Amino acid sequence: MISAAFDYVSARSVDEAVSALTEHGDDAKLLAGGHSLIPLMKLRLASPSVLVDVGRLRDLSYVRDTGDEIAIGALTRYRDLEINDRLQADLPIVAHVAGLIGDPQVRHRGTIGGSLAHGDAASDMPAVVLALDGTLVARGPRGERTIPAAEFFCGFLETALAPDEMLTEIRLPKATGAGWSYQKFRRRALDWAIVGVAAVRNGRTGVALVNMGSTPIRASAVERALASGSSIADAARLAADGTEPPSDLNADPEYRRHLAEVLVRRALEEADGAVTAQR
Amino acid sequence: MKLELTVNDTPHVAEIEPRTLLVHYLRDVLGLTGTKIGCDTSSCGTCTVLVDGESVKSCTVFAAQVNGAALTTIEGLAGDDGLNRVQQAFHDNHALQCGYCTAGMVMAAVSLLEEQPDPTEADVRGGLEGNLCRCTGYHNIVKAVLSCGRAAER
Ligand SMILES: Cc1cc2nc3c(=O)[nH]c(=O)nc-3n(C[C@H](O)[C@H](O)[C@H](O)COP(=O)(O)OP(=O)(O)OC[C@H]3O[C@@H](n4cnc5c(N)ncnc54)[C@H](O)[C@@H]3O)c2cc1C
Ligand code: FES
Ligand code: FES
Numbered sequence: 001m002i003s004a005a006f007d008y009v010s011a012r013s014v015d016e017a018v019s020a021l022t023e024h025g026d027d028a029k030l031l032a033g034g035h036s037l038i039p040l041m042k043l044r045l046a047s048p049s050v051l052v053d054v055g056r057l058r059d060l061s062y063v064r065d066t067g068d069e070i071a072i073g074a075l076t077r078y079r080d081l082e083i084n085d086r087l088q089a090d091l092p093i094v095a096h097v098a099g100l101i102g103d104p105q106v107r108h109r110g111t112i113g114g115s116l117a118h119g120d121a122a123s124d125m126p127a128v129v130l131a132l133d134g135t136l137v138a139r140g141p142r143g144e145r146t147i148p149a150a151e152f153f154c155g156f157l158e159t160a161l162a163p164d165e166m167l168t169e170i171r172l173p174k175a176t177g178a179g180w181s182y183q184k185f186r187r188r189a190l191d192w193a194i195v196g197v198a199a200v201r202n203g204r205t206g207v208a209l210v211n212m213g214s215t216p217i218r219a220s221a222v223e224r225a226l227a228s229g230s231s232i233a234d235a236a237r238l239a240a241d242g243t244e245p246p247s248d249l250n251a252d253p254e255y256r257r258h259l260a261e262v263l264v265r266r267a268l269e270e271a272d273g274a275v276t277a278q279r
Numbered sequence: 280m281k282l283e284l285t286v287n288d289t290p291h292v293a294e295i296e297p298r299t300l301l302v303h304y305l306r307d308v309l310g311l312t313g314t315k316i317g318c319d320t321s322s323c324g325t326c327t328v329l330v331d332g333e334s335v336k337s338c339t340v341f342a343a344q345v346n347g348a349a350l351t352t353i354e355g356l357a358g359d360d361g362l363n364r365v366q367q368a369f370h371d372n373h374a375l376q377c378g379y380c381t382a383g384m385v386m387a388a389v390s391l392l393e394e395q396p397d398p399t400e401a402d403v404r405g406g407l408e409g410n411l412c413r414c415t416g417y418h419n420i421v422k423a424v425l426s427c428g429r430a431a432e433r
Contacts, residue, residue, distance in 0.1 A: 001319055008280055008297035008343050031344070038339050039321060041298075051297070055344055079333075103409025104390065105324065108333045109340065189408040190322075 003041035010053045014139050014168055017054050021164040022141045024050040030166060031055060032075060032114035035106055060113075060168060063087055070094075072170045074113025079104070081112060091132070091172055093180040093200060097124050100182070103190045113167045116152070119159040119215065121246075122192045124184065126153060126216035130208035131198040134172040140165035153215040178202035179271035183263040184210070187250070194250045195259040197239075199267035207267070212243040212260055222264055232272070236265035282346055286311070287355025295342055302326045302337035305352060313353035313382045317411070324410030327383040327390075328352045334390035336409070353382035356389070365389050365427055372423035376414035384410050388424045397429040 011017035021028050029048035031037060032055055040046040054060070060075035063084045070091050072081070081087060081098035088095045101107060101115075101124055115125040116136065126149075129136075134149045141164055152160050161167060179201040184193045196210030197219075205226045207219040221241035225234060245256035282295045286309060293308055305311045305328065314337060317325035321339040328337045329351040356363035362370065365388050375381045384407065391398060391406035398406060403424045404417070412420060425431060 003298045005298055104406055105334045105336045105409045108335055
């Protein structure tokens, strides 16, 4: 399968990328690892007339300790997250989940920024960033702004980014020693999650769901129940509250609701266990 | 656009359309047909090549994205002294039947062994999860890769 023709621009800086987006408007798209965009282009479900390649911006590939937070450059590839010592110490869930995405070849190309900007409800990293209550940093022609993860995912493959904005950094509160769990339910090793759950117990409890609606979402009812003292089992019963899970070859909505409850319970139990085990 | 790549230690310069996929450049322009196209949807891994030493699925990379990089394809593994050790291990362990997946499997295994020189069986199975084989049932492939680990040398 061959994509529609396009003009190719290799950006040498964020400013260059943003100017190219500004110049070409809606017809232009950023290209990071290409592991969401290229499959869509080959199927001609996406046909941008200009591709702005940001894949060479190695200075946007980093994991930095900024005090209470860890800052991750948008162009950091999954492979580099998976083996990062700082993440393994302070945000082990991020390193762990990076290692569960696709297969090694995908992890050598795909970037955390690309995954978030794509905003696919079936992707793993958006749920992790939601559960951690992260902040996203975007650069556009009018400068830089920050967007809370909870306000980032707006609709099916739609995010709060404007067409001329680029995601540059992801800021995540450290979760050193916190309980955490990621439950990815799938039939075969390299598959996407049929349903996934990210849970972090770090004073507050953050829980987010994969593939339970048109966007990555928080399990807000579960979080509220836990905050007001419910048991794990009772809170988990609310996992599918307010969700509209999709129907596809793998599962119908009812099965997904059931999975959500089971996986939220497992995730919260494992997160608690992890805390106990570390003490 | 102008593309400059080093493939199996040989520099190449070409004028390509930006939409040219890396696998098409390798097969159709350079004639390196050892790299196969199995699924064309980034699922099967037969198109795996190394870009700066790391495995990638060349059906899901535009050649333009790796402009300037050093690539290795299956044709680049064997030296004057014969097969590369992973190729030899596939041969010795009967790790192929029809052979369609083999080039991709070998390239994925080379990348895996680079990252984990001493893999366990679970590491090998996990490390090859992006490569499908319709013939062998994987058993001998795993055996071949394990035989390249340090543990096997001891
Ligand atoms: C075989 C296969 C299996 C996979 N399995 C999984 C899986 O199990 N779980 C999972 O979560 N994902 C999976 N993925 C998707 C993978 O995670 C993608 O790499 C990721 O979703 C996109 O990252 P990218 O860097 O490749 O982005 P690209 O494909 O380059 O871009 C994706 C979109 O985001 C935009 N974009 C990219 N970077 C930026 C930026 N910095 N600022 C603004 N916009 C930007 C692009 O314009 C495009 O619209 C799989 C992909 C493949 C091919
Ligand atoms: S042809 Fe590239 S993964 Fe199948
Ligand atoms: S040997 Fe036939 S597909 Fe693997």
